[in-house]
Amino acid sequence: MADYKNEFGFFAERPKVEKKLFDRNKVIAGLVIFLVMITIPLWQNLGKTVAAPAPNLDTPAIQKLAEKDKKCVMPTEWMRANHMQMLVDWRDNVVRTKELNVPTSRGREFVAPDGKQYLASLTNTCFECHSNKAQFCDQCHNFVAVAPNCFGCHLETGKKLAEAK
Amino acid sequence: MGMDRREFIRIAGLSTLLGLGGKGAFEILAPGRVEAEIIPAPGAMKAKRWAMVINQKKLDEATAQQCAAACHRVHNVPDFINPPDDQLKLDPAVAHRYEVKWLWTEHFHNAFPGDAPPHLAEEVEHMPFLVLCNHCANPPCVRVCPTKATFQREDGIVMMDMHRCIGCRFCMAGCPYGSRSFNWKDPRPYVKDQYPGYPTREIGVVEKCTFCAERLAQGLQPACVEVSGGAMVFGDLEDEKSQVREYLRTYFTIRRKAHLGTNPQVYYIV
Secondary structure, rough: OOOEOOOEEEOOOOOOOOOOOOOHHHHHHHHHHHHHHHHHHHHHHHOOOOOOOOOOOOOOHHHHHHHHHHHOOOOOHHHHHHHHHHHHHHHHHHHOOOOOOOOOOOOOOOEEOOOOEOOHHHHHHHHHHOOOOOOOOHHHHHHHOOOHHHHHHHOOOOOOHHHOO | OOOOHHHHHHHHHHHHHHHHHHHHHHHOOOOOOOOOEEEOOOOOOOOOOOEEEEEEOOOOHHHHHHHHHHHHHHHOHHHHHOOOOOOOOHHEEEHHHOOOOEEEEEHHHHHOOOOOOOOOEEEEEEEEEEEEEEOOOOOHHHHHHHOOOOEEEOOOOOEEEEOOOOOOHOOOOOOOOOOEEEEOOOOHHOOOOOOOOOOOOOOEEEOOOOOHHHOOOOOOOOOOHHHHHOOEEEEHHHHOOOOHHHHHHHHHEEEOOHHHHOOOOOEEEE
């Protein structure tokens, strides 16, 4: 074997450094505990099924509607996918009327494809029918774990202004 | 098989339409609409420049308080001084710091600082001046807002978009009239009777009078004007037939801190 040289001189052979994991048991135990801790949510929910959201349409305002009028401002499937974008559009159109950076500003009356007109208002139109936030809105919002902050300001007890006066 | 000329032209025309535009061409030409759209509300009050004249001669203390109460009721303005629940009662020494005001009364020397002569008419000295956002034509609050949460509409209303407000309070520093209030606490428990047609606010946003933009859109006068019994007049400054212009023609009016160059649009008849 060739001589091994370091800065202090020559050695007969390369010094043997023991390749070893110090405190092996503690380290491995710690790793196992760490892995279990961060995967606890997985273990806890293993095999559990979460009930599908069941939004409830049974409110006094909806019951009062005639059978052919029992529909939302847009088709249900479309609303399910796009209501958040629609509400943002409504907001921009109503609040930021004629603002330069919102090119869509037009007004506060929403005309559905079937020609029916609605006031573009979360408080006064949506919550008018869907006055049951816990059974309607929260159902899906909780299921997909989103927390929209609409309800911090918009009162859930929507009522037409005319009735309030 | 025969085909008369009329039938031939009809089929040829429809085929051309189908060839050029496909199925969509028929849908566009068909009566009704293809897509949902948003249009201006019918019956909305429109103006080139909204302005307000407050006739202090007609305004007594009771009417002034009534106007303020009507405004605060329809806009769900919280009351931190007299909360609806005794448990919510705040230390009276600090309660006024949380106060949210859209429309309130001041004495002359507070409403028009520097304008009072040394010996003011006694009647004016004790007059309750109704003060609110002046909806300035040159609004400093709009200039300083970093998020454009407050902005000037085409009809002159200085509007708030609560969705965009980040609560930096630059506008409060910019406004020389103290017309803006900050929500230091969650306001909802402090709203006495929740008015269902209007949202409340959240902690951390600035709010102020909006000239009842939501009522104008329905063709209604602002809430304060409605209950003022003629002491407040609201209308289009650009329309020379409007009542506002009539008052401005007839009476001498003053404005708050007009020398600052904000061009306030609330005029006072004293």
